[in-house]
Amino acid sequence: MKTGKLIGIGLGPGASDLITLRALRHLHTLPVLAIPRPNPWTPSLAFRIIKEHLLTDNGQEHLFLEFPMSRDPEILIPAWTKAFAAIRSRLEAGLDVGFVTQGDPFVFSTFIYVYESLKADIPGLDVEMVPGVSSINAVPNVAGRPLVDGQERLAVIPATYGIEDLRSILRSFDSVVLMKVSSIMPQIVQVLEEENLLECSVYVEKATTEDQRIIHDLRSIRNDRCVYFSMVVVTKKHRNGILRGDAPKSEREALHVQ
């Protein structure tokens, strides 16, 4: 029997109408959808996005899989092994399996582990990725902050990576997207304040969902512990234009079309 195909389906940032037509076609036609959730008692964000699009009575299997929010290998490894085995059994039964994932399949997504593990385990496995709208794009859009343009440079970093690194990245890049800011907002606000970048910064949580929250004055939440799906976007917009950063000033000013 021919092994089934593994399809990583990006669902976009949260709003159910920000999925692509290609994702929708897969949701309607695949025999198995693998749906990640942290545990059986927490609603799956991916499922929240897709549920209104699912057809009924088409025999599609909804395979909920647990991916615990933990860094402890003793918790992760058994859960992941179980999840990978469940997908593998469907593939080996000749069924195509769509693994749905919020955002894009290849940006900070559980699908990356599924993909790498199953590709290693099943030689010649047929895979397909359906790119999705990433929160890296959705957040600047909902906040009304153009992200990069012309010769500008963008850095996307998990904020927990290190505060001193953050300072040097803020100085070297035109725009910076800070992911996973939830636990260290006080430090982030302090660095942005010292670098004189608070005016260029915006905080967004749960972008495009009904719980979306946009905070332009980061001082007002400096002591808060924020939710997991939250980001800070810094856009300096110093260069501002299609011309090269090294263009003569007069030429660059000429481009401020009225």
Place this chain on the structure above:
Amino acid sequence: MKTGKLIGIGLGPGASDLITLRALRHLHTLPVLAIPRPNPWTPSLAFRIIKEHLLTDNGQEHLFLEFPMSRDPEILIPAWTKAFAAIRSRLEAGLDVGFVTQGDPFVFSTFIYVYESLKADIPGLDVEMVPGVSSINAVPNVAGRPLVDGQERLAVIPATYGIEDLRSILRSFDSVVLMKVSSIMPQIVQVLEEENLLECSVYVEKATTEDQRIIHDLRSIRNDRCVYFSMVVVTKKHRNGILRGDAPKSEREALHVQ
């Protein structure tokens, strides 16, 4: 009369089924679509994506606007002024205008200039952005290269920015997306070779379109002049895992779930 609303509509990377359901709804219902093109003789990439989705006989205006591929203000300013005025006249006639744009409206997009100019000109202008799948996401997906994960850091830079800067960014970031590589492939390949990163690099042009081309061995195109819509993605994947980069090695190895 109430001024119309300006809507920036991201169309995704090129395939017409990678637009979102929200974008499709706007294509079906807006009275005016503004469609950028470099000149009247070159087909509009945005139009190529939307044309199969457009309804006929609904009276929708397709307003083609010229945005020349030039850095010369004497060419750009008159063309842009004309384009902005054409959109403004529809808005002031109370019509909602959708400006369609390949990729995402706020990432290296002409829409950023439209947005900033019209917002400055029309106080209180109502605007909406529909985020799209960016080529920053589409390219790693079609190339089968997971982009960022765990504690990894991503830089997105126009390759023309500077070769020396490129070297230091390649050393500091886990993944690097090089945009606009067309004219400087020889220099890029040389730097990647010297940094021992050729194996981690892939070149993709016109991702997700029928003209898509994926080159895994960059040496084979080192002397080519490539097309405008081309990118190089470098993914080192040194850290590889959900655990922090500073986790003990034994703990990190434990995470290579079999």
